[in-house]
Amino acid sequence: MTRTLDIWWDGHLVGQLTQNQHGELGFAYAPEWLSDEEAQPLSASLPKRAEPFTRRECRPFFGGLLPEEGQRDAAAQALGVSRANDFALLDRLGGDVAGALQLLPPGKAPTTPALDQQPTPLDDAGLIRVLDALPVRPLLAGEEGLRLSLAGAQSKVPVVLVDGAVALPAPGQPTTHILKPPISRFTATTENEAFVMRLAAAIGLDVAPVEARTVQDRTLLLVQRYDRAIGDDGFVRRIHQEDFCQALGVPPETKYASEGGPTFKDCFALLRRVAARPAVDVLKLLDAVIFNVIAGNADAHGKNFSILYDAEGPRLAPLYDLLATVAYPDLSPKFAMKIGKRATLAELDAKSWAAFAADAGLGLPLIRRRVAEISNRVLEKAAAVAEELSRPELDRMAIEKFAETIRDRAERCALTVAGAVR
Structure with missing residues (x-):
């Protein structure tokens, strides 16, 4: 059957x-x-x-x-x-x-929520219940009336906001935000991701907006979905997107380049083939690659880059899931995709950037300029972004440590292109 x-x-x-x-x-x-x-x-x-x-x-x-x-x-x-x-x-x-x-299912067409079906706002106790349920019921699987899915290995659940308060969607209602609890194995991951995402935005990268919140001394990250558009009438429209693994026909189990997943050569070629304005998106991807090196985000694999199919045509989606994984010694420091033949900042040198330039189909002088520019912007903005997040309910010491680590990496990254041959 x-x-x-x-x-x-x-x-x-x-x-x-x-x-x-x-x-x-x-x-x-x-x-x-x-x-x-x-x-x-x-x-x-x-x-x-x-x-x-x-x-x-x-x-x-x-x-x-x-x-x-x-x-x-x-x-x-x-x-x-x-x-x-x-x-x-x-x-x-x-x-x-x-x-x-x-x-x-066959015979069931999409519907908007009935008038008597409204989102379910979550008070503090409701939010705690959701946070506690996610480890055993990811995406609240099995919850009455909810059929929600998101890719990724981290705990999360799609939600909506009602007057700024987190709510569970009514059946069939498009969600507008993603609620992410901290990763239990590591410290201050909410602060880490909030800081790295906001730093990326502060230096001019296109990034999904994020907000760090607390409930009963527990942190959570609220991420605005870039694949949803809210009209003046409040109607939410879904916008199509796919990650690079999907676009390249790569199974999610092999998302890492070391397992046969996308390499930077594949990613840049994909944008040149698919994007409506490939020259723009290739440069955006280049800046994202450099920023991830500086931020110590070693988990930038093929499912952490996406293509958004909006009214202007296919384009590189805003960045998401940016985390300074280098802050956690238990996580591999090796880049998900190598820069040339190098997999860590300590290994990077002029030759590896030259090899990366060939893979990306870009001139080495351009890459040298962008490395210097992104490094300088990070050094200029990191302290201010850390200060913006230094609220009493968040881990200020952790945020300052993340900022210090990333500033150090920015200085080191700027030095890696020195002496690169044109």
Whole structure:
């Protein structure tokens, strides 16, 4: 028996995701979607065609909509399905995913919440209940009326804001924010991510807005979703997006370059092929690469860069999930994607930047200028950003330590391009 999920985009049927009796996934575009010249493909890796896509072809995109690693395990357990069963997980979680899509059972079209279905505001006790539930029920899997999914290995849940207060969405309501509790294994990860994200914004990078909040002495990070647009009438519209692994047809399990995932050469080539303004986005990606080196964010793998398909055409999405992983000795210091053949700041030298320039298809003089510029901006802005976050309810000492570490790395990074051959 073949099972089916309908794929919807802005109220239009895109196609069907299927699972046959052997458990194999397949995807086919709907004839109406194929005949509409304005309709876009779901992914750069799934071009519009009448021929159905095999599991090998479609699984990287659809599997990439789901949580990963321990989050996937816990969600599957909470739902009573196999962790390896992408279809079963999407069936239970696919009502609100990253991007514009909704995955719904056959015969069930997308609907807006009924008048008697309103978001559920969370008071302090409600927020604590959600934070406590996430380790065993990621994305609140199994919660009455909720079908939510986000990729990633960190604990999080999509939410909405009601007069600034966090609320759980009504059934079918697009979420507008992501609530992220701290990572329990490490100290001050809320402060870490808030600082690094705000520092990136302060030096001019395009970054998802974040806010560090506290409830009963517990911290959480509230991230504004860049794949949602709120109109003047308050109506929330989903905007399509996909991460680089999805766009390149790479399964989420191999998101790291060392496992066969995207390299910087792949990423820059993808933007040149897909972006509406590739020259602009290539430079934005270059700045993001340099900033991640300075910030000590070694986890910038293929699922932590995305393409946003908005009204202006495909473009590099705002940056997200920026964390100074270098602050935690238990985490690998090696870059998820190498700069040339080097995987740490200590190893970086002029030759590695020259090799990176070749991979990125950019001139070495440009890279030298950008390294110097980004390093100088970080040195100029780090103290002010740290001061903005130094509120009594947050860990001020940790924030100052993050700032100190990143300023030191900025100085060291600036030196790595010295003597680079033109």
